[in-house]
Amino acid sequence: MDLNGISGLLDANETCALFLSTKNASPQFESMIFYDVEAYIYAYTPEDIGVALVQIAEYSKRGFWVAGYITYEAGYGFEHRFLSHITTSIDPLIMFVAYKKACMIRDDTTSILHWLNFVSQQKQYSLSALKKTLTYEKYSEDIQSIHRYIANGDVYQINYTFPYSFKCEGDTFALFAELHLKQPVSFSAYISDHSRTVMSLSPELFFSVTDGKIITKPMKGTIARGRNCINDNYQAEELRTSVKNRAENIMIVDLLRNDLGKICKTGSVVTSKLFDVEKYKRLMQMTSTVHGSLVENVSVKDIFSSIFPSGSVTGAPKIRAMEIIHDLEVVPRGIYTGSIGYVLPDSLMMFNVAIRTIVVDNATRSASMGIGSGIVADSLPDDEYLECELKAESLLAGISVTSLFETILFEDNDFYLIDYHIDRLLDSAQYFDIPLTRSAVVSYLNNLKNELRKNCSYRIRIIVDQWGCITSESRDYHSDDGAKDIIISAVATSSNDIFLFHKTTHRSLYNKEYAHYSGKGYFDVIYLNENKYITEGAISNIFILKNDVYYTPPVECGLLAGTYRRYLLEKSTLKTREKLLRVDDVSDADGVFMCNSVRKLTRINRVYADDGSLIYDAQMKSRDEK
Template sequence: MFSPEPFSRPPRVTVSPPGPITALLRFAAPSDPLAAQPRWRLLRNPVQVVTAHTLDEVGSALKAVEQAVAEGLYAAGFVTYEAAPAFDPTLVTHPSGEMPLLWFALFTNFEELDDLPGSTSNFSLGAWTPDGPETEYAAAITEIRRQIAEGNTYQVNHTLRLRAPFAGDDLALFTALSRAQPTFYSAYLNAGRWRVLSVSPELFFSVAGGEIVTRPMKGTAPRGGTPEEDAARVAALRASPKERAENLMIVDLLRNDLGRVSRFGTVTVPRLFEVETYPTLHTMTSMVRAELRPSVRLAEVFGALFPCGSVTGAPKVNTMRLIRRLEPAPRGVYCGAVGYLSPGDEMVFNVPIRTVTLDMARGTAEYGVGGGVTWDSTPEGEYAEVLTKAAVVRGLVTGEQS
């Protein structure tokens, strides 16, 4: 279990002058994660920004954010995948690179919007290029299957990064992404040099009224060309032994993780193997719910759950070591957590899949994509799944929003 003392270093806190939009979030309410499409939260002019650039700053940074929220502020930000060793040193990742491990902006209030604010600016994206050839991806799938055969892992979420040149208005790109892929857990964060554009459909966890809920996603199928074909693909996904086994492994992992911070006997699975439909794909999702133990804090929740099992695999420690060996670069915000905290112990974080990270200094866009690999996986099938999940960004080249 994570404990920030005695080895944590004070976080880096800056006071921010008034500026442009810092955060836009549309997250389902913690009290009802399956409710109708929520409204947008617009947060601007942060009074402070809390960051962590080293592992020993992460714990104290989370504590500072939670304390600020307890005093009445609102927080929005991200934790990168590479922050994982701060919560458990046995979790191995790549070094984090230039991006902060953690970034949260603190606000005195927020506005609610029915739709995204309009923009008359343009953006342009060059061709998306993967960080390795298909043959390299296939070799990784083969190696993962070998590790499964040897009993070192049961499932691995193997990913790759797509990169493209970017220029123009990042908020216009986010608007285009949001309209192409409307989801329950969308977020735009302006972190200065770094911009996070997340249209994730996956809830990492939400907390409200002492209850914690997770909704892992595992299992994907492309949309059909006709209503009949579409319905057939939903039925096939729902019945697929491979996809159900993949989903159930992660549900079991999250049940175990939640048990570390929950009241004994309260962990339940009220929904299992449900299929959700989005513009480019169908995906299988389940729900795990529990009652938090009294006085459990944010750092303890992250210590029990982070990174989400759906983007690591199982068992988590061994599998993350394998991910470190097979993936050539850090994941960054992708597969970490993006979310907000409100006064009154309400918090919601997504799993930032379907997420573009912009480096405004270099003029580049990065999009992570991957899938769960089991013994039944094939290199061809896994690469096809990657292409399906990348469809939402591959179609965005230029845009003007109004």
């Protein structure tokens, strides 16, 4: 079955389970779809849980492909003292389906992403009424309670969670497709039946079993992405060396080693990797890898009863942590922090930790997703709450990069500052996980160069889409050396906006305002950030001249490191410096200049505030000096 066939199966609204892996990891889900139902396997009561797990194994041994989910609350069924925690519900504790057929998706990752992109553009969905179900006051109160439990020696850590709720109208697979495009992961799942749809964008492996070997990769420790690749490295090192995050990670590693010891041969449980940092679109997460050799005849029931739920979503010690979670969290977690996966006829098993997971009621269109973080003794409520918001934003927003581009001057039969342009393009490509090599760019430019007329100047726009495909646009260029006026925008930018540090087609504000103000005769429009520091223009970087030194804002203010800006700072004979600049610095400047690699350094005649008042006038400055 090809990808179009899978689309048809999904469109038919038949019960099916799709698993996708589009981010390299080892191990990872096989990209495959299960369909054609033989039987449903449900557990609604504690007594049903063991029976359901035995049925999963039996159907697998009979040659069926079994896939589904086990909820967090099912974990109470593995501990006698917790049986009273399981309340009657219309939702199952366990839901698996034995399928007659399964199809491996043999297409490469790029083809799968192209398919998802096509689906997301052809079908529509909408999200609305997003809200937290927990106030900050209640959250802070519960964190203080957890701190008391830790101080009293009950636990070392609690993974505290709460849900978001929202409405999801339209095509749920279109939502899944777009989310997967924005944040490729190794353990995503889309499971749909007539009553509900489950979409999991999990980056975390709970466990895999192959040839008698079991592997688990607990994920603990989160930090936001940097603004570029260099800053990413600093962020990764900060996460890797964070005392708090290392303590959280090692606690869960020890817990899982203990859990695996119940079902593995003595001495076989090993931590093969510790404190690995994995990069995702909006954040980085720290993982470790633990594996062991299973004892003979271990069953699906044995595995889940010994290690479920994952220690990464409970805390340590696990049993006491689960008691505290039950007392504090007012809403059942359901599928969130449970596990989604499959058991194949050859006994291969693969299950994720069901984080970054959305559940949609197909009848009411109400949806929910859980968010949480690990709380230890020195956790601060503000920081943890922000981490939860970052995770929610990561799930529903992601980062969608339409294309990267570079605007290059071609003159004297060559591309101006071409090494700087290629450096910046490759840095952004690496940052956004776009497959691109220097040789590919150079080869494309060499071919393009042969198509251009000799001894002519061109403004070249090189475009690289998210698949690494390169295209270009060219037009004749004639310089304009006349004096220019610029205006300050009334809209503040954010120094935390990642897109400001990369040249992408995600620039609607800049495009809209440049079109508006250039139509009024302005050369460019410049921006202030949230702290009222000057950043850049829509198409240029800014320099001001004061006492024979040319000053430009540092990149940290929220701006693109322009190639001509780089040239001026690194190679020019002019005295140049980076400096925080405010509007008063422009008013007091001896000269104001805008620059980019096409127009180079352009002297500005007048600078206007957003209300039209004059801030700087070069002619008046000249007369005053005389």
